[in-house]
Amino acid sequence: MSPEEFRRVGKQVVDWIADYRAGIESFPVRSQVGPGEVRDALPAHPPERGEDFDQVLRDLDEILLPGVTHWQHPGFFAYFPANSSGPSILGDLLSSGLGVQGMVWATSPACTELETVVVDWLAELLGLPAHFRTDAAGGGVIQDSASSAVLVACLAALQRTGEDVARRGITRRHALYVSAHTHSSLERAARLAGIGADNVRVVDTDPETLGMDPRHLDELIAADVEAGAVPTMVCATIGTTSTTAIDPVREIGEVCRRRGVWLHVDAAYAGVAAVCPELRWINDGVAEFADSYCTNPHKWLLTNFDCSALWLADRAPMIEALSILPEYLRNEASESGEVIDYRDWQVPLGRRFRSLKLWSVLRWYGAEGLRAHIRDTVALAQEFAGWVRGDPDFELLEPHPFALVCFRPRYPDLPVDEANERTHRVMNALNDSGDLYLTHTKIGGRTLLRLAIGSPATERRHVQDAWERIRRAT
Amino acid sequence: MSPEEFRRVGKQVVDWIADYRAGIESFPVRSQVGPGEVRDALPAHPPERGEDFDQVLRDLDEILLPGVTHWQHPGFFAYFPANSSGPSILGDLLSSGLGVQGMVWATSPACTELETVVVDWLAELLGLPAHFRTDAAGGGVIQDSASSAVLVACLAALQRTGEDVARRGITRRHALYVSAHTHSSLERAARLAGIGADNVRVVDTDPETLGMDPRHLDELIAADVEAGAVPTMVCATIGTTSTTAIDPVREIGEVCRRRGVWLHVDAAYAGVAAVCPELRWINDGVAEFADSYCTNPHKWLLTNFDCSALWLADRAPMIEALSILPEYLRNEASESGEVIDYRDWQVPLGRRFRSLKLWSVLRWYGAEGLRAHIRDTVALAQEFAGWVRGDPDFELLEPHPFALVCFRPRYPDLPVDEANERTHRVMNALNDSGDLYLTHTKIGGRTLLRLAIGSPATERRHVQDAWERIRRAT
Incomplete structure (x- = not known):
C-alpha cells in the first residue's frame, strides 16, 4: 500500500x-451472537489474491x-470501563505509523525518553512520591x-529476598499475601513465577470495609517464617475489582517494613482518581511504604488499552532479575549507563511507542480535563447510588468512593440461593436487552450487581435510563 | 474529542x-541524538490546560x-525488520477505534473468533500441521x-512434567536446553518461571551449520536425569537471531520424544518464510515433533509490532497452568465449554483486538502478495550476498537462506581483536552517516556485520547503495 493509497484508505x-x-447507541451494547456464529460466517481459507480495503x-x-x-x-457498565478517546486513538495511530520498536534506548531514543517523561508527568498528576521518578532510584x-x-x-521482590532466584531458580518456599478480594493476577503471578498457587496466603478482611487485616497478615508472615518459607511480597489493593474496597496500605506497609517484605500496591482501576486532589487520600501510606x-x-483515564503504569521505589532488583545482554543487543549507549533500556523493565523484549497515546491524552485534556472526567463520572455514580439507597426494593453496598456502585434487589422472602439466582436472572435479562451491560460479584455469599460508570460517552440520561430499566426488571 | 473532531483531526x-x-528517506535512518536530548526538550511538567492536536x-x-x-x-538493515504496512496500520486503527477488550469470549465474541480464524489461516498459509488448529487439540x-x-x-511444559508447578511452585530442579545461538528470551523465560538461568543448559553446535547437536543434547538430558533434575523443555530455533542458522528440528525432536521433553520451536523471524512452498523445508520435523x-x-510479514503467533499441539497443559476463574469473570459462555477464552493463553488478562491487523494484512496482500514480499526480499539478500562473495576484501558467512546476510571485511594482517575493532569502527561510521543502519554479531570470536533486508520500502537501489557505502567505508 503506497503512501497515497494509505492517505485515501486511511x-x-x-x-x-x-x-x-457517532452511532454507537444504535447497537446492542452486549453482542447477541452465539458461540461460533462469527467464525462460521468467515471464510475457512485465506484469500489467494489481495482484496480491496472496502471489502474488509x-x-x-x-x-x-x-x-x-x-x-x-x-x-456499558460492566467490569471496569476500558476508556478510549480520540487523542488516544490518534496517539496509537502515530505509533503504528512510525512503526518503531523501542526495546532499548538506541533503537529509538524518543520512544524511551517520551515514556520516561510521561510516566513522570503522570506521577506528578497523581501526587505520587518523588522517589518513583526515574531521576531518583525508582522509575516508571x-x-x-x-x-x-x-x-x-x-x-523484583523475589530477587530482593537475596535468594538470587533469577540465577538459581526457586529453591525455597516463597509466599505471597493477598486478600480474598485481591485481583486474580496475583495468583497468576505466583503460578508464572514458580511460587505456586498453594503459596499464596489469603489474609482475612474486615467484614465491613472488606480491607485486608494487617494483624492477620502479620500472623501469616510469622507462621511462614516459622515454617521456613520466605515471605516475598504482599499485595495491597486500592479499589478492588469486586467492589473498589481499599486495603489499609499504611498499616500493611508497616508490617511489610518490619518484616522486610516487598509491598506492591495494585491501584489498577482507582489509582488514576488521584488526579483529583480531593481523592488523594486513597494513596495514604504509598509514599512511605510502597515498593x-x-x-x-x-481503565479510567481516557487512554486506550493497553496502557498500565508501573512505578518502583528502587528499580535495581527488577533490572537484576530481568537483564540479559546478548551480543546482538550490545550498543554504546547501553554500555555508557546513561540511558534506560526498558526491555529490562518488562516481560517481552520488544515494545511499541505506547507513550504516544498517553502523551496525546495528557496534552489534549490537560490536568483540568482529566480531573473533570474523573469528577463527572464519580458524581454520576454517587447520584445513582443515591437512587438505589432511596429505594426500599434495593440494598446498596457502602462505601462507593469511585464510579462503581454495587447493589442488589431485595428479596426478603427468599433464601439466599434463590435470591442470588433471581439477581442473576435480572442481570441476564438486562444484558440480553442490549440497552445496558452489567456484571456481578459475590460478597459474603450474596450476589451483587456491579454498575461501573466511566465511559466518556455516558451521560446522566444513560444512567437514569439504566436505573429505570433495572427497577422495571426486578 | 467528539466524533466530528475525531474525523477532522484523524x-x-x-x-x-x-x-x-513518502518522505522517510529524507531522515537519517538512525537517530543522531545523544542521551537526554529529547527528554530535555520536553516540558518538565504536564499541561494544566488542554492543547490542540496541532501542537502535539x-x-x-x-x-x-x-x-x-x-x-x-x-x-534500515539492523536487527531484524519490524514490518509495517498500510493495511496493518489501519487494522490496528480499527482496533483502537472499536476499543474493545477481548479477555474472554463473552467480552467481545468477534475479537476471539476472528483471532481463531486468522491464526488458522496463517497456519494453513505456512503449511503447519492440522493438529495446530483450534478445532483439534491444539490451537493458535x-x-x-x-x-x-x-x-x-x-x-505449559512445566505443567506437563506432572509436578503441578502451577499449584505447588517449583519444588525440583527443572532444566531447559538451548544452544549458544538460541534467543536470550529462553534464558529470560527460565528466570521468569523460577527455573533460574543456572538451569539453562547450552548444547554444543556444529561449527559449520551452527545448528544444535542432538547427540550432545541427549547427553545433557541424560546427565540431568541422572542428577535428579527434570528435563523440561528444549528450544530449537529455525533462523537464529545472530545468523539465521537452523537447528535440526527432526533429530532434536526424536531426542525430545524419547526423553519425554517438551519441544518448543522458535521460528520468530524465519517461520513466515514458509508462505513460500519452496521454503517449507525449514519446518522439517515440526509436524511430527513440535509441542x-x-x-x-x-518481523517479516508486513504486520505491525506487536503480532507474534504461537501454536500448540495440545493446549491442555497451558490452560491448566494459566487458568483461574474469579467470580467477576464467570459467564455462561465460558461455563458452556463451547468457546475459547484467550486470557488462559497468555501472560496478561486483558487483550486488544489484535487479529484485525493480521486479518487486514492477509486480505489486502492475499497469499500471493505475501509470497511476493518474502521472495523479493530473499532475492535482494541473495544478490547482496553474491556481491560480498565476489569481493576479495570481504568474507561471507554461508548459508543465508533468508534475507539476512552476515559478512565481515577481511583484515588479513590484523590479529582477531584488532580486526573486530576495525569492523566495529566501520559499522559505527556507517551508522553515524544516517544513510543505513547495520548491527553486528559475534561468531567464533569474530565480529560479523549483519545486513537484514525486509522493509517493504527497501528496493534494489537501496541495497546497491548500501553495498557501495560499505565497500567505501572499509
Whole structure:
C-alpha cells in the first residue's frame, strides 16, 4: 500500500470510526451472537489474491460488528470501563505509523525518553512520591496490563529476598499475601513465577470495609517464617475489582517494613482518581511504604488499552532479575549507563511507542480535563447510588468512593440461593436487552450487581435510563 | 474529542503518516541524538490546560522525530525488520477505534473468533500441521512477542512434567536446553518461571551449520536425569537471531520424544518464510515433533509490532497452568465449554483486538502478495550476498537462506581483536552517516556485520547503495 493509497484508505477508516462512535447507541451494547456464529460466517481459507480495503470494511460491518460487545457504548457498565478517546486513538495511530520498536534506548531514543517523561508527568498528576521518578532510584514504565506489572514486581521482590532466584531458580518456599478480594493476577503471578498457587496466603478482611487485616497478615508472615518459607511480597489493593474496597496500605506497609517484605500496591482501576486532589487520600501510606505501585490509564483515564503504569521505589532488583545482554543487543549507549533500556523493565523484549497515546491524552485534556472526567463520572455514580439507597426494593453496598456502585434487589422472602439466582436472572435479562451491560460479584455469599460508570460517552440520561430499566426488571 | 473532531483531526494524522512515509528517506535512518536530548526538550511538567492536536503534531516533528530511529526507512538493515504496512496500520486503527477488550469470549465474541480464524489461516498459509488448529487439540493465539510466547510454552511444559508447578511452585530442579545461538528470551523465560538461568543448559553446535547437536543434547538430558533434575523443555530455533542458522528440528525432536521433553520451536523471524512452498523445508520435523511453535508476522510479514503467533499441539497443559476463574469473570459462555477464552493463553488478562491487523494484512496482500514480499526480499539478500562473495576484501558467512546476510571485511594482517575493532569502527561510521543502519554479531570470536533486508520500502537501489557505502567505508 503506497503512501497515497494509505492517505485515501486511511481517511475512509477515520470516517468509519467517526461514524461508528457517532452511532454507537444504535447497537446492542452486549453482542447477541452465539458461540461460533462469527467464525462460521468467515471464510475457512485465506484469500489467494489481495482484496480491496472496502471489502474488509464491509465484512467488519456485516460479520464482525454483530459479534462485538461495544465497550465504548454509553450503556456499558460492566467490569471496569476500558476508556478510549480520540487523542488516544490518534496517539496509537502515530505509533503504528512510525512503526518503531523501542526495546532499548538506541533503537529509538524518543520512544524511551517520551515514556520516561510521561510516566513522570503522570506521577506528578497523581501526587505520587518523588522517589518513583526515574531521576531518583525508582522509575516508571508502561506495561500492557496490571497483570504483567504485578509479575514484574513479583520478580523484583523475589530477587530482593537475596535468594538470587533469577540465577538459581526457586529453591525455597516463597509466599505471597493477598486478600480474598485481591485481583486474580496475583495468583497468576505466583503460578508464572514458580511460587505456586498453594503459596499464596489469603489474609482475612474486615467484614465491613472488606480491607485486608494487617494483624492477620502479620500472623501469616510469622507462621511462614516459622515454617521456613520466605515471605516475598504482599499485595495491597486500592479499589478492588469486586467492589473498589481499599486495603489499609499504611498499616500493611508497616508490617511489610518490619518484616522486610516487598509491598506492591495494585491501584489498577482507582489509582488514576488521584488526579483529583480531593481523592488523594486513597494513596495514604504509598509514599512511605510502597515498593511498587500500578495504575491503569486504560481503565479510567481516557487512554486506550493497553496502557498500565508501573512505578518502583528502587528499580535495581527488577533490572537484576530481568537483564540479559546478548551480543546482538550490545550498543554504546547501553554500555555508557546513561540511558534506560526498558526491555529490562518488562516481560517481552520488544515494545511499541505506547507513550504516544498517553502523551496525546495528557496534552489534549490537560490536568483540568482529566480531573473533570474523573469528577463527572464519580458524581454520576454517587447520584445513582443515591437512587438505589432511596429505594426500599434495593440494598446498596457502602462505601462507593469511585464510579462503581454495587447493589442488589431485595428479596426478603427468599433464601439466599434463590435470591442470588433471581439477581442473576435480572442481570441476564438486562444484558440480553442490549440497552445496558452489567456484571456481578459475590460478597459474603450474596450476589451483587456491579454498575461501573466511566465511559466518556455516558451521560446522566444513560444512567437514569439504566436505573429505570433495572427497577422495571426486578 | 467528539466524533466530528475525531474525523477532522484523524484525517490530519493520516496525512501526517502518509507524508512521513513518502518522505522517510529524507531522515537519517538512525537517530543522531545523544542521551537526554529529547527528554530535555520536553516540558518538565504536564499541561494544566488542554492543547490542540496541532501542537502535539508540531512537537512530534520538532522534538520527537530527531530522536526516532526510522525502522521503516529503506536503509534500515539492523536487527531484524519490524514490518509495517498500510493495511496493518489501519487494522490496528480499527482496533483502537472499536476499543474493545477481548479477555474472554463473552467480552467481545468477534475479537476471539476472528483471532481463531486468522491464526488458522496463517497456519494453513505456512503449511503447519492440522493438529495446530483450534478445532483439534491444539490451537493458535496472538502474543505480543516471541518472548511472551516462549514463556507461555515454558509454563505449559512445566505443567506437563506432572509436578503441578502451577499449584505447588517449583519444588525440583527443572532444566531447559538451548544452544549458544538460541534467543536470550529462553534464558529470560527460565528466570521468569523460577527455573533460574543456572538451569539453562547450552548444547554444543556444529561449527559449520551452527545448528544444535542432538547427540550432545541427549547427553545433557541424560546427565540431568541422572542428577535428579527434570528435563523440561528444549528450544530449537529455525533462523537464529545472530545468523539465521537452523537447528535440526527432526533429530532434536526424536531426542525430545524419547526423553519425554517438551519441544518448543522458535521460528520468530524465519517461520513466515514458509508462505513460500519452496521454503517449507525449514519446518522439517515440526509436524511430527513440535509441542509449540512461534513465528512473528511483525518481523517479516508486513504486520505491525506487536503480532507474534504461537501454536500448540495440545493446549491442555497451558490452560491448566494459566487458568483461574474469579467470580467477576464467570459467564455462561465460558461455563458452556463451547468457546475459547484467550486470557488462559497468555501472560496478561486483558487483550486488544489484535487479529484485525493480521486479518487486514492477509486480505489486502492475499497469499500471493505475501509470497511476493518474502521472495523479493530473499532475492535482494541473495544478490547482496553474491556481491560480498565476489569481493576479495570481504568474507561471507554461508548459508543465508533468508534475507539476512552476515559478512565481515577481511583484515588479513590484523590479529582477531584488532580486526573486530576495525569492523566495529566501520559499522559505527556507517551508522553515524544516517544513510543505513547495520548491527553486528559475534561468531567464533569474530565480529560479523549483519545486513537484514525486509522493509517493504527497501528496493534494489537501496541495497546497491548500501553495498557501495560499505565497500567505501572499509
